[in-house]
Amino acid sequence: MHSAPSVTYPVGRSRFAGALLALAWLLGAAAAGLWWLQSPSPGWRLGALGFVLAAAGAFAAWGWWHGAQGTLAWDGQSWSWSGDPDGHDSVLEVGLDLQRWLLLRWKSGNASHWLWLERTGRLERWDDLRRAVYSRARLDALPDARPPAAKP
Secondary structure, eight states, X not given: OOOOOOEEEEEOOOHHHHHXXXXXXXXXXXXXXXXXXXXXXXXXXXXXXXXXXXXXXXXXXXXXXXXXOEEEEEOSSOEEETTOSOOTTEEEEEEEEOSSEEEEEEEETTEEEEEEEEGGGSGGGHHHHHHHHHOOOXXXXXXXXXXXXXXX
16 A cells, blocks of 8 residues: 655634634624623623624634644655654645545644644645545554454
């Protein structure tokens, strides 16, 4: 069995992720507006809601703007990411696959980062990246492992 080809792919701010955050915030703002319109006397709760809504929007915008950036690389055996200075014992997991967008979780030591990758980042290498994400590095079978059909 052949492993996936080596590939490097840019990691940066995702417009798709930004649009999802903006949509979620707008839906929350619309729900708050409807509550305000239907409430006979919202009082202090309206102020608290406005503060929470503004804080959530600011936090989402800050998180998107300062999101993970770097270069993700597969060498045929393991992953590396230029945004991770340690990079030892790192694992890459697929969180969400929407064909044109991938949400990946980079785990290294005690830290983890969510990485949004877009097909438009490097269109000519997108299929290679997807093959590498779903490929497995060398898997050594356990010495006494038997296939399911051989078990009594």
